[in-house]
Structures are given as C-alpha cells and as structure tokens.
Amino acid sequence: MSSASREPARQDPATWDPATRFAGRPGFRFGPPERAVEVSSRALMAPMMGYNEAPLRRICRRYGSGLAVTEMVKPEKLLRGDPNVLRDLEFADEERPLGVQIAVRDEEELLPALELLAPRGFDFVDLNMGCPLKKECNKGWGAALLKDPAKVARLVAASVAAVDVPVTVKVRTGYELEERTAPEVVEGAIEAGAALVCVHGRTKMGWYREENDLSAIADVVAAARGRVPVIGNGDVVDLDTALAMFEQTGCDAVMIGRGAVGNPWVFREVDHYLRCGERLERPDFATVRELFEEHMEGVAEIFGERKGFRQVRRYAFYYFGRFGLDNAWRARAAQAKTRAELAPLLDEIERGQLSAAS
Numbered sequence: 169m170s171s172a173s174r175e176p177a178r179q180d181p182a183t184w185d186p187a188t189r190f191a192g193r194p195g196f197r198f199g200p201p202e203r204a205v206e207v208s209s210r211a212l213m214a215p216m217m218g219y220n221e222a223p224l225r226r227i228c229r230r231y232g233s234g235l236a237v238t239e240m241v242k243p244e245k246l247l248r249g250d251p252n253v254l255r256d257l258e259f260a261d262e263e264r265p266l267g268v269q270i271a272v273r274d275e276e277e278l279l280p281a282l283e284l285l286a287p288r289g290f291d292f293v294d295l296n297m298g299c300p301l302k303k304e305c306n307k308g309w310g311a312a313l314l315k316d317p318a319k320v321a322r323l324v325a326a327s328v329a330a331v332d333v334p335v336t337v338k339v340r341t342g343y344e345l346e347e348r349t350a351p352e353v354v355e356g357a358i359e360a361g362a363a364l365v366c367v368h369g370r371t372k373m374g375w376y377r378e379e380n381d382l383s384a385i386a387d388v389v390a391a392a393r394g395r396v397p398v399i400g401n402g403d404v405v406d407l408d409t410a411l412a413m414f415e416q417t418g419c420d421a422v423m424i425g426r427g428a429v430g431n432p433w434v435f436r437e438v439d440h441y442l443r444c445g446e447r448l449e450r451p452d453f454a455t456v457r458e459l460f461e462e463h464m465e466g467v468a469e470i471f472g473e474r475k476g477f478r479q480v481r482r483y484a485f486y487y488f489g490r491f492g493l494d495n496a497w498r499a500r501a502a503q504a505k506t507r508a509e510l511a512p513l514l515d516e517i518e519r520g521q522l523s524a525a526s
C-alpha cells in the first residue's frame with residue numbers, strides 16, 4: 169500500500185491555524201471514558217532507549233510534555249527479573265501520565281509480562297511495533313509486526329483484554345520502503361481496541377535515512393477516522409517543524425524524540441503556541457545550566473555519583489551545543505569524570521557568554 173498517490177490531509181493554508189484548530193482544547197484524552205488518560209499538552213516526549221531516565225521524564229513533563237512513555241521493555245527480561253529493567257520501571261507521580269512500553273511478538277511472552285506490569289500502576293501500556301533494529305526484527309519483534317496486520321490486531325486484542333488501562337501502539341509507516349502498511353495495521357489495531365496510535369513517518373527499511381513522510385502519517389490519520397488520537401512523529405525539533413507536522417498530517421499531537429534531547433523546552437514552546445499563539449524565547453545559559461544540574465542530580469540519586477555522571481555527561485553536548493562549544497571544549501568535557509570536574513568547563517561557557525554579551 170503506497171501513499172505516493174494520495175494527497176496529504178493538508179488543511180486550507182488560508183484558514184489553518186493551530187491555535188484555532190485546538191482552541192479551547194490544549195490537551196486531549198484517550199481510552200474508554202471510565203479509564204481515560206487526560207493529556208494536558210499536544211507535544212509529547214518520545215520513548216528513547218538510553219534517553220529516558222525518570223529524572224528526564226520528570227523534567228520533560230514539567231516543561232510541557234503531555235505524557236511520557238518508558239523505553240521499550242523486553243518481556244523476557246521482565247520475566248526473569250532483570251534488575252536493570254526493574255530499576256528502570258521505577259517512577260514518580262510527577263511523570264504521570266506515564267505509559268510503559270513493551271516489545272511484542274506473541275501472546276506467550278506478552279501476557280505474563282503484562283500481568284507483572286499491572287501492579288506497577290502505569291497509566292497505559294504502549295505496544296512497540298516500530299523498533300527497526302535488525303536483531304529485534306529478525307526475531308519477530310518491533311517493526312517486523314508491520315508485515316502482519318492480522319497478528320497486530322490479535323496482539324492488541326489480547327493486551328486490551330489483559331489490562332485495565334488503555335493500550336496504545338507505536339508504529340513506523342511500514343516495513344519495506346515501498347510498502348506502507350501502517351494504515352491497515354492501524355485499522356486492525358483500532359478495531360481491536362487500541363486507544364491511541366503514534367506513527368513515525370519512516371519505514372523499518374528506511375531506518376533514519378529516508379525522509380520522514382508526512383503524507384504517510386496523514387494516511388494513518390485518515391485511516392483512524394477520528395476514532396482515536398493519532399500522534400505524528402519524526403524530525404520535529406522546534407515549533408515550526410511541529411506546526412508543519414500538525415498542518416500536513418492533521419495529527420492530534422506531535423511526539424518529539426531526538427529534538428528534545430538537551431532541549432526539553434521544545435514541549436513548552438509548542439504547547440504555549442497552541443494555547444496562546446505566542447512564540448517563546450529560548451532559555452538563557454543560566455536556566456539551561458540549572459536544568460542540567462537538576463538532571464544530573466536526579467540521575468546521580470538513581471545510579472550513584474560516578475555511574476550516574478557517565479550516563480549524563482553526553483547530555484552536556486546537547487544542552488549547551490547552541491552556546492558555541494568548540495572541539496577542544498568537547499574533548500575536555502568528554503574526559504570529565506565527575507560533576508565537580510565538569511563544573512569549571514560550564515563556567516567557561518558562562519564566561520564566554522558573558523563576555524560576548526558585554
């Protein structure tokens with residue numbers, strides 16, 4: 169099924185205005201009324217393995233992400249009580265609404281895993297059907313499911329029957345480059361009870377090389393026919409790319425992954441614009457530093473000082489990238505072993521900023 173022949177669900181540019189389209193509805197809800205999840209913003213943090221610590225989820229929620237989702241959990245790891253997985257499933261109430269994302273392949277592993285997850289109190293369960301990693305797809309996980317819409321429908325139905333919270337799906341547009349199966353997959357998933365769909369506009373084979381196809385996302389929006397919210401995902405990095413996603417796909421919300429790393433303000437930027445039609449200034453160095461300190465502190469509390477620092481150090485390049493880091497600074501920062509060793513390097517940027525500003 170190719171989207172090439174179809175027109176994207178483009179709104180009339182003369183009248184299209186996100187602030188009007190969502191007027192009085194800055195958020196949305198999904199799931200059956202008795203267990204609906206209320207989402208306060210239409211900009212959402214994407215699950216990203218390795219970029220999903222609880223402190224970061226907390227920060228993103230506070231800075232305007234309408235919800236958070238854990239990174240993908242493999243059922244077999246959960247079932248054998250892998251201590252890292254169990255640690256990563258800890259969360260705080262400030263992260264809510266929070267979904268747990270699970271890798272899916274068949275009922276045999278999925279259902280016992282869902283049973284183990286139930287008492288943890290996640291607000292929804294997200295089924296991963298988009299992971300493009302070869303080692304996962306070759307064994308039938310992730311995007312491999314996009315080749316088998318009937319199986320997707322079966323797995324969604326089994327999940328919906330097994331849990332008391334809404335079940336959502338996250339897909340790519342298809343598996344093969346020219347086979348955009350997502351509309352059919354999503355149709356089956358919604359029929360089977362999926363309460364929300366997120367679609368990344370690339371195929372599994374397109375990896376991150378092919379262009380993010382907004383018209384293929386629009387096809388999924390069309391297939392959903394307003395029955396459930398559809399989240400558009402892929403290459404949203406700022407307000408303008410978010411607006412293009414809304415405009416060209418008709419999606420209900422945008423999900424932001426790589427563009428939010430070191431840039432959690434992006435959620436507020438989008439959310440604020442949809443509420444008030446106003447563009448926010450980007451935060452200054454002091455604000456960014458304060459937030460990075462909070463992020464580092466939160467990670468140190470979970471992993472300990474040294475291990476925690478190893479995990480968050482790379483974020484420095486993202487948080488501060490726009491303040492003009494040079495290669496020498498990057499090389500020295502990469503050598504820092506503790507927060508205390510990094511602090512003078514951050515002072516250097518600050519002084520550079522101050523002298524540039526004076």
Ligand SMILES: Cc1cc2nc3c(=O)[nH]c(=O)nc-3n(C[C@H](O)[C@H](O)[C@H](O)COP(=O)(O)O)c2cc1C
Nearest residue numbers: 214215216217239240338368402403404424425426
């Ligand atoms: C390092 C990395 C890890 C990811 N891990 C997950 C994951 O665990 N679950 C998932 O559904 N998607 C995962 N994704 C995909 C993202 O959620 C998102 O769909 C994709 O990056 C496109 O959005 P973006 O252009 O805003 O980054 C990952 C992406 C990256 C780059």
